[in-house]
Amino acid sequence: MISNRSQSIPIDTVPVVTQLAIECLTEDRGDDRRQRRTCCGCLESIFNWMPVIFIVCLIVYSYYVYVWHLCLQNMRNHSAIVLGVVLFWYHLLLLMFLWSYWSSMWAKVMPIPAEWSIPDADWTRLIRANGLEERRHILSHVARRLPITMCDQNGVVRYCGQCRLIKPDRAHHCRICQRCILKMDHHCPWVNNCVHFHNYKFFLLFLIYASVYCLYVLVTLMLELHHAWGFDFDNVDLNSVQTMIPIVLAMIFTGATVIMLGLHIYLLLLNRTTMESAHAPMFCVGGRTRKAFNLGCCTNLCEVFGDRWYLWPLPVYSSRGDGLTFPLREGSISSASSADF
Numbered sequence: 001m002i003s004n005r006s007q008s009i010p011i012d013t014v015p016v017v018t019q020l021a022i023e024c025l026t027e028d029r030g031d032d033r034r035q036r037r038t039c040c041g042c043l044e045s046i047f048n049w050m051p052v053i054f055i056v057c058l059i060v061y062s063y064y065v066y067v068w069h070l071c072l073q074n075m076r077n078h079s080a081i082v083l084g085v086v087l088f089w090y091h092l093l094l095l096m097f098l099w100s101y102w103s104s105m106w107a108k109v110m111p112i113p114a115e116w117s118i119p120d121a122d123w124t125r126l127i128r129a130n131g132l133e134e135r136r137h138i139l140s141h142v143a144r145r146l147p148i149t150m151c152d153q154n155g156v157v158r159y160c161g162q163c164r165l166i167k168p169d170r171a172h173h174c175r176i177c178q179r180c181i182l183k184m185d186h187h188c189p190w191v192n193n194c195v196h197f198h199n200y201k202f203f204l205l206f207l208i209y210a211s212v213y214c215l216y217v218l219v220t221l222m223l224e225l226h227h228a229w230g231f232d233f234d235n236v237d238l239n240s241v242q243t244m245i246p247i248v249l250a251m252i253f254t255g256a257t258v259i260m261l262g263l264h265i266y267l268l269l270l271n272r273t274t275m276e277s278a279h280a281p282m283f284c285v286g287g288r289t290r291k292a293f294n295l296g297c298c299t300n301l302c303e304v305f306g307d308r309w310y311l312w313p314l315p316v317y318s319s320r321g322d323g324l325t326f327p328l329r330e331g332s333i334s335s336a337s338s339a340d341f
Helices: 016-025 030-036 039-074 080-106 120-127 132-142 200-229 238-270 274-278 297-305
Strands: 172-174 179-181 186-188 193-195
Touching: 039 080, 039 200, 039 238, 080 193, 080 200, 120 132, 200 238, 200 297, 238 297
Parallel strands: none
Antiparallel strands: 172 179, 186 193
């Protein structure tokens, strides 16, 4: 429950420019929907899908190189058992990679419940409010029965001027998706979707399977190249050169996916989003801290992957909670210090 805790944190004076910006954001956005149907909206949609198209083209190219060029052409001298095992593991990794990628891309952004919306009467009072204290009073009244612990830098209840609602803890407005997102991590162009509470597990699995897939392709291609070349570069032929190009691409994307995976595993074990890592969240009591949601590595892992371990490798929803409230580390708020900023 939120209450007026103006004594707990320092209050900064909000300039008049900020008030004017808030009023600008609260103007009627009905034209935005009509604009999406215009030519500019279509071009923007095509541009947003370009990274996904690029990934799909790479997958198709890698399938051609691996299955046709490597396995069916260059590995004909191997036994059928070896070839079958190589193709089995390749297609299994490819299936899990595509499944998790699809789930990350098409996971539905769940709407924030209606009880978080700001009533019209309170909204009118809010946009006409004169000064920080009046806005604080209005928002505290609206959010008096909502389970929130976070606030903005001035100690005022966080709200969205475009969606006209009180922001739940860890929720943020995405300017690309044009809506507020529960536990928003970031907007990922490679999946053309926000990484958020309901698809964060899918996104992590996508990075895991993408890294293993790229590494598997890289290792088998390098083994085949070594088998063709040995250590004698006089044996280089056209087939070997055709294998070198996929190896270079596999090295690039293996490195990129492993780095991304390492970053998100680090954030997962700390129960921290990318946005919270860049900017420490502000709490109504205790001020700024990045440690409030850190419940320990094992608990943090279960917060995302759920309690049923047999569902962990599968891109099916199994996370704890509802995305509106999150358990806090005991004593983390009251013990916040300058080192946490």
